[in-house]
Amino acid sequence: MTRILSGIKPTGQLTLGNYIGALKRFKDFQDSGEVFIFIADLHALTLPIDPEVLKENSRDIAAFYLASGLDPKKATIFLQSSVSAHAELNAILQNYLYMGELRRMTQFKDKSAKMNDNQIGLGLFAYPVLMASDILLYDANIVPVGEDQIQHVEITRDLVNRFNHRYGDILVMPKAQVNKVGARIMSLSDPTKKMSKSDPKGDIFLKDDMKTIRKKIMSAVTDLGCEVKYDPENKPGISNLLTIYAALSDISISEAEERFVGFRYGDFKKAVADKVEEILGPFKARYEEILASGEYLEVLKEGAKKAEEIANVTLKRVQKAVGLLPIE
Ligand code: AMP
Ligand code: TRP
Numbered sequence: 116m117t118r119i120l121s122g123i124k125p126t127g128q129l130t131l132g133n134y135i136g137a138l139k140r141f142k143d144f145q146d147s148g149e150v151f152i153f154i155a156d157l158h159a160l161t162l163p164i165d166p167e168v169l170k171e172n173s174r175d176i177a178a179f180y181l182a183s184g185l186d187p188k189k190a191t192i193f194l195q196s197s198v199s200a201h202a203e204l205n206a207i208l209q210n211y212l213y214m215g216e217l218r219r220m221t222q223f224k225d226k227s228a229k230m231n232d233n234q235i236g237l238g239l240f241a242y243p244v245l246m247a248s249d250i251l252l253y254d255a256n257i258v259p260v261g262e263d264q265i266q267h268v269e270i271t272r273d274l275v276n277r278f279n280h281r282y283g284d285i286l287v288m289p290k291a292q293v294n295k296v297g298a299r300i301m302s303l304s305d306p307t308k309k310m311s312k313s314d315p316k317g318d319i320f321l322k323d324d325m326k327t328i329r330k331k332i333m334s335a336v337t338d339l340g341c342e343v344k345y346d347p348e349n350k351p352g353i354s355n356l357l358t359i360y361a362a363l364s365d366i367s368i369s370e371a372e373e374r375f376v377g378f379r380y381g382d383f384k385k386a387v388a389d390k391v392e393e394i395l396g397p398f399k400a401r402y403e404e405i406l407a408s409g410e411y412l413e414v415l416k417e418g419a420k421k422a423e424e425i426a427n428v429t430l431k432r433v434q435k436a437v438g439l440l441p442i443e
Contacts, residue, residue, distance in 0.1 A: 117148035120255035120289075122195065124155040125172030126164060127312030129179060131319040131391070132300035134398075135362045136261030140294065142184035144259070150190035151253045151422060152180055157195050157202070158246070161239040162226065175402075177411035179321065182402035191425075193418030195249065200426035204248040205241075207433055211274050212244050221266055247271040252426040254287040262298040263309060265291045282436040297362030303335035306351035321399065325392055332356070332388040333381075343375040343383045353380070356387050363394045 123129065123137060144150050154176045159169055173194065180192050195201050217223065217240055227235045238245075246267050250258055251274075258268050268291035275286045302308045304317030312318065319328050338350040345368050347354040361371035375383050405411060435441060 117144075117257060118151065118253055118255045118287075119144040119148045119257045119259065120151040120153075120250055120253045121259050122153040122155040122158075122249060123176055124158040125169060125176050126159045126162065127172065128318075128320040128322055129176065130300075130310050130312055130321065131359065131395075132261065132310035133312075134183075134321060134395075135297040135300050135359065136294060137259065138179060138183050139362075140259050141180070141190070142186075144257070145186060145189040148257070150185070151255070151425075152185060152190055152192050153198075153249070153418075153422070154180075154194050155246075155249070158242065161236060161242055174406065174411065175322070177415055178402050178406040181405045181411060181414065182398055187414045187417065191418050191421045192414050193422045194415055197415070197419040198252075198422045198426050200252055200423065200430045201245065201248050204252055204426075204430055204433060205245045207437060208248055208251070208274065208278075209241060209244045211278055212241075212247070212270065216270060216273070217241065217243060220270070222263065243267050243270045247274050250289050251275070251286050252429045253422075254429060255289045256287065257292050258289050259292045261300075262293055265293065285432060285436045294362065296368060297358050300359060300362075301351065301355040303331055303352075303355070306336060306355045319391070321395065321402070325396060325399075328391060328395065329388045332391060333384050335384065337380050337384075341380065343372065343378050343380070345369075345372055353383075356384065360387050360390050363390050 119141075121137060121141060123133060129138070141150065141152050154173050156169065156173050159172070177192070177194075181187070185192060220243060223240060223242065226239060247270065250268070250271050258264075260268065268289060271289055275288050278286050300310045302310045302314055302317030303319065304314060308314075308317070310318050316331070319331055323331070335352060335356060337352045337356075340350065343353055343357065344350060345354050345357050357368060357371050357375075361368050364371065375386070378386070431441075
C-alpha cells in the first residue's frame with residue numbers, strides 16, 4: 116500500500132498558503148493509502164521560539180489537522196518529538212549529506228541571510244537531514260508539500276541513492292507531490308512574495324476572524340488594467356486571487372477565469388472573499404470545537420504509539436545496515 120507522509124512546523128500562525136498547499140490535501144489520501152501526518156515540532160526549534168508559543172502552535176496544528184477531515188482511525192497523526200526514532204535516524208543520516216549541498220538549500224539561504232555565523236544554529240543548517248529522517252522512517256512513497264519544500268524532498272532522494280548504493284536496498288525512494296493549482300500562494304500585499312507566516316497584512320491566518328479575512332482580500336494589491344486574467348508575470352495580484360479561488364473550488368485556473376469574464380476587480384474580490392468564507396467558515400468552527408474539547412490529546416498519544424512501531428522497524432534496519440552491533 117502506498118505510504119503518504121507530511122508535516123507542518125509549529126513556528127507561527129498557519130496561513131491560507133499552508134491550507135491550500137498542504138493541509139487541505141492530506142485527507143484526500145486517507146482512503147487510498149496509509150497516511151502519516153505529524154507536527155514538526157523539532158523543526159520549529161531551528162529558529163528561536165518562545166516555549167509557550169511553541170506549545171500553543173502545536174495544539175493548534177493538531178486541531179487543524181482534525182478539522183481538515185483527517186480521520187485518526189485512518190491516518191496516523193502525531194508529534195515528531197514523541198517518536199524518538201526521528202532524532203535517532205537523524206544522528207545516523209547526518210553523515211550522508213554534505214556541507215556543500217546543505218549550504219545550497221534555498222530555505223537555509225533565505226532564513227540565514229540576515230544572520231551571521233554566530234547566530235545560525237546547527238539545526239537550521241542541518242534541517243534537511245531531520246526532514247529526510249522524517250520521510251524515510253515511514254518508507255514514505257509520496258510527500259504532499261507546497262513548492263518551497265520540493266528541494267528538501269529532492270535532497271532526500273539524493274541521500275537515498277547514496278545510502279542504498281553503499282548498503283543495498285535499505286531506504287525507500289520518496290517523491291514530492293505538489294498541487295496542480297496552489298503550490299505557491301503569494302502574499303496579498305506583495306504578490307511577488309510567498310505567503311509565509313510573517314506578514315500580518317499580506318497573510319491570511321487561519322485564526323483570523325472572518326471580518327479580518329474579508330478585509331485583507333478586499334484590500335489585496337491588484338494590477339494595472341481591468342481584466343480578470345491569469346498572467347503571473349504582468350498581473351501577479353489577480354493571478355494569485357484566481358489561484359486561491361480555483362484551489363478552494365477544486366477547479367482549474369482556466370475554469371476560474373471563465374467564471375469572471377467581464378467582472379470588475381471589486382466584484383471579483385468579493386467573490387473570492389465569499390469562496391474563502393464558504394470554505395474556511397465551517398473549517399474554523401470545527402477547529403474551535405476540537406480545540407475546546409481537548410480530543411486532539413488522545414489522538415496524539417495513540418498516533419505516537421502507532422508511528423513508533425513503524426518507525427522503529429526502519430530504524431533497526433538502518434542501524435543493522437551501517438554496522439551498529441545488535442545486542443538483542
Ligand atoms: P511550513 O509552514 O513551512 O511548515 O509549511 C507547511 C506546508 O505548507 C509545506 O508543505 C509548505 O510547502 C506549505 N506551504 C507553506 N506556505 C505555502 C504557500 N504560500 N503556498 C503553498 N504552500 C505553502
Ligand atoms: N520542512 C517542512 C516545512 O517547513 C515541514 C516538514 C518537516 C516536512 N518534515 C517534513 C514536510 C517531512 C514533509 C515531510 O514546510
